[in-house]
Amino acid sequence: xxxxxxxxxxxxxxxxxxxxxxxxxxxxxxxxxxxxxxxxxxxxxxxxxxxxxxxxxxxxxxxxxxxxxxxxxxxxxxxxxxxxxxxxxxxxxxxxxxxxxxxxxxxxxxxxxxxxxxxxxxxxxxxxxxxxxxxxxxxxxxxxxxxxxxxxxxxxxxxxxxxxxxxxxxxxxxxxxxxxxxxxxxxxxxxxxxxxxxxxxxxxxxxxxxxxxxxxxxxxxxxxxxxxxxxxxxxxxxxxxxxxxxxxxxxxxxxxxxxxxxxxxxxxxxxxxxxxxxxxxxxxxxxxxxxxxxxxxxxxxxxxxxxxxxxxxxxxxxxxxxxxxxxxxxxxxxxxxxxxxxxxxxxxxxxxxxxxxxxxxxxxxxxxxxxxxxxxxxxxxxxxxxxxxxxxxxxxxxxxxxxxxxxxxxxxxxxxxxxxxxxxxxxxxxxxxxxxxxxxxxxxxxxxxxxxxxxx
Ligand code: EPZ
Numbered sequence: 108x109x110x111x112x113x114x115x116x117x118x119x120x121x122x123x124x125x126x127x128x129x130x131x132x133x134x135x136x137x138x139x140x141x142x143x144x145x146x147x148x149x150x151x152x153x154x155x156x157x158x159x160x161x162x163x164x165x166x167x168x169x170x171x172x173x174x175x176x177x178x179x180x181x182x183x184x185x186x187x188x189x190x191x192x193x194x195x196x197x198x199x200x201x202x203x204x205x206x207x208x209x210x211x212x213x214x215x216x217x218x219x220x221x222x223x224x225x226x227x228x229x230x231x232x233x234x235x236x237x238x239x240x241x242x243x244x245x246x247x248x249x250x251x252x253x254x255x256x257x258x259x260x261x262x263x264x265x266x267x268x269x270x271x272x273x274x275x276x277x278x279x280x281x282x283x284x285x286x287x288x289x290x291x292x293x294x295x296x297x298x299x300x301x302x303x304x305x306x307x308x309x310x311x312x313x314x315x316x317x318x319x320x321x322x323x324x325x326x327x328x329x330x331x332x333x334x335x336x337x338x339x340x341x342x343x344x345x346x347x348x349x350x351x352x353x354x355x356x357x358x359x360x361x362x363x364x365x366x367x368x369x370x371x372x373x374x375x376x377x378x379x380x381x382x383x384x385x386x387x388x389x390x391x392x393x394x395x396x397x398x399x400x401x402x403x404x405x406x407x408x409x410x411x412x413x414x415x416x417x418x419x420x421x422x423x424x425x426x427x428x429x430x431x432x433x434x435x436x437x438x439x440x441x442x443x444x445x446x447x448x449x450x451x452x453x454x455x456x457x458x459x460x461x462x463x464x465x466x467x468x469x470x471x472x473x474x475x476x477x478x479x480x481x482x483x484x485x486x487x488x489x490x491x492x493x494x495x496x497x498x499x500x501x502x503x504x505x506x507x508x509x510x511x512x513x514x515x516x517x518x519x520x521x522x523x524x525x526x527x528x529x530x531x532x533x534x535x536x537x538x539x540x541x542x543x544x545x546x547x548x549x550x551x552x553x554x555x556x557x558x559x560x561x562x563x
Contacts, residue, residue, distance in 0.1 A: 126563035127539045129549070131526035133508060136377030136414070137555040143365050143383040144170040144196055145358025147544040149320035151178045151222045152297050153327050153356065157200035158187065158229035159305060160331055164353035169196045170361065170546035177220040184208035184216075185230070200353075205233045213240050214271060220543075221294065224255055228302025231264060231277045240272045250458075254288060254295040261286050262302050262310075283308035283347050290488070291316040291341060291428045297324060303345035304333040310345040317341060318429040319388040323359040330354040362388045363435040364545055367520050369412035370439030371555075373401045374446065374528045378413035379555060386410065391432050395440070398422050399447060418503070421449035425484035426457050438464050438521040442528065444500045445473040451500040452483035459494040464518025467511035471529050474501040508533040516544045523548070527557055 145168035155178065157164035169175060171193050179189050179198075186206040190199040216223060223239050230237035242252065256266050259275065261284035267274040283306045288295055296316040303310035315321075317337065325335050325343075331351040336344045365384035372379040373396070386393065386405045393403055396412070400419040404411045421444065426434040434457035444451040445468060455461045465475045475498055481490040482497035489496045508531035513519035519541045526533035541548055552559070 126561055128534060128536045128562040129538050130532055130534045130560050130562065131508075131523070132532055132558040133506075133527045133529040134531070135375070135527075135556065135558070137371050137375045137379060137527060137552070137557060138377045139555040140380040140382060141368060141551040141554060143361050143368070143381055144168045144546060146320050146323075146361040146363070147172055147174055148293070148318075148363070149323050150175060150358050151220070152225060152301075152320070152324050153358065154178045154182060154198070154200060155222065155225045155229060156301060156324065156327050156331065157353065158182065158185070158202050158205060158226070158233060159301065159351045160202055160353040161350055162203070162353040163199055163201040164331075165355045166198050166200070167196060167357040168360075169198045169358065172544055172546050173542045174220055174222065174544060177216055178222050181208075181213070181216050181223055181226065184212035185226075202233070207234055207236070208238075210238065210271075213238055216240055221250070224252055224294065225297055225301055227255070227259055227264070227275055228262070228281070228298060231275060231281055231302070232305045235277060237275045238272055239275070254290070254292050255298045258284075258286050258295055258299050259302065262306055281306040283310040283345070285311045286313070288312070288314040290314070293318055293321065293428075296321055296343070300324060300328060300335070300343070300345065303347060304328050304331075304335070305349070305351060306347040308347055310347065312343045312345075313341065315341050315343045316428055319359055319362070327354050327356050330356060359388065360385060362392070363433065363517070365389060365410070366392045366433070366436045367439045367517070367545070369396055369401070369403070369410075370436075370443050370521075371524045371527070372412040373399065373414055373419065373443040374439075374524045376414045377555070378411065380409055380411045382409040384410040391430060392436050395422055395424060395432060399440070399443065419443065419447035421447045421451040421500075421502070423452045423483040425454040428457065434458055434461060435517050437461070438517040439524055441465065441475070441498065441500060442468065442521045442524045444502060445475070445506065446503045446528075447500075448503055449501075451502070453498045453500070454482050454484045454487070455496045455498075456481075456484075456487035456489065459489045459492070459496055461518075462495060462498050463514050464521055465498060467509070467522055468506075468525055470511065471509045471525055471533070472504050472506045474504050475499070505530070507531055510534045510536070513537040513540050516540055520545060520548070523552070527552070
């Protein structure tokens with residue numbers, strides 16, 4: 108996790124966040140309009156893609172979140188010149204003097220994000236070697252990197268695991284490969300794309316992830332000169348090219364952030380216009396939102412989400428890879444489901460440990476039972492492996508304030524919603540984590556009428 112000062116800066120630009128602890132006074136609806144900019148899970152990858160070019164790239168709609176700063180820091184350590192207009196959301200990345208970074212500079216970023224693993228292919232192409240520090244990111248499961256390393260080896264990379272990280276070389280260069288993923292992993296698909304575009308010959312990736320953020324990364328790579336085709340059956344083909352140039356691109360919006368604000372409107376009985384949200388990338392979320400009783404209206408410049416004013420309805424959700432219901436959408440929505448009349452079921456099939464955040468909701472009065480069985484849908488790969496990965500939420504329950512601690516990014520946002528929904532005061536600690544992926548979230552909460560005080 109990043110230092111508080113950095114995280115706090117991104118979280119509370121306009122509200123002067125000086126502490127990691129906030130006390131919320133709940134029980135009132137969130138109403139108003141907020142803007143959602145570029146997707147955390149695209150922008151950070153597009154920044155890495157800039158490493159592959161032989162001229163500068165410009166990325167637009169970049170949010171001010173701490174994950175962007177971590178990636179900027181790592182790119183800077185490798186000689187990329189970075190100019191950033193934070194308020195305008197524009198970042199310019201010049202990779203013309205890329206160089207190996209000092210170990211100490213790389214290690215300064217250890218444990219702060221998952222993105223460094225994606226530097227492997229671009230650094231191997233540019234420098235012939237890569238050193239990747241220990242990875243961070245949310246603790247929502249084991250989060251292994253075996254698919255990544257196996258894919259890199261298929262391209263001809265030699266991987267040395269060292270106590271402080273991973274060292275890679277490619278003594279014979281990187282060659283196109285035929286790769287079949289056991290699971291449509293988002294990160295591994297990105298790893299393959301970022302490596303294949305400049306590898307010699309053809310790469311064929313089967314069982315690829317096809318999330319909209321990946322499609323936007325393909326847009327960026329095509330702008331740079333790559334040749335990539337996507338078949339309907341999760342097969343991606345890449346014809347390697349010798350050189351790529353820079354790009355100029357506006358990021359896809361952050362559909363995870365948009366869904367979080369939609370859930371906040373539903374949970375608190377309010378109405379939020381999310382400027383920048385688009386229907387196509389949120390289709391599956393919108394269906395579930397409607398089934399739960401939520402009201403939404405799609406406009407050219409965003410989507411309005413509202414509570415119906417009548418009791419919410421229970422739903423059965425199974426998280427899945429795109430085009431399924433995203434794993435990142437379930438945590439905020441679970442908070443709203445505590446207010447639905449009846450029993451809702453959430454079967455988490457992407458991460459094996461993504462219900463840790465429900466402990467705090469139970470402490471606040473929610474009735475949520477966790478199960479090892481695959482409930483409410485297909486059997487998944489966690490069913491036989493003793494993981495607690497299904498939740499049964501019975502509602503409606505009255506929620507009351509409590510002292511709670513943010514466990515991870517999405518779970519943390521769901522805690523904020525719960526604190527704002529519950530009657531009375533809640534003190535939430537460790538809120539800095541939320542700044543990894545939610546731009547100026549405290550400023551936005553303030554604009555929506557939330558009442559809170561920042562400690563210190
Ligand atoms: C990305 O993680 C996102 N992170 C996650 O968002 C998101 O939840 C996830 O995709 C699914 O959509 C970023 O984009 C930075 P995966 P990623 O590889 O790429 C297993 C958020 O809150 N797996 O698709 O790491 C893995 O354990 C974050 O914004 C392996 O077994 O996800 C998981 O069970 C959280 N071996 C499943 O695959 C591997 O080598 C899917 O992971 C890689 C993954």
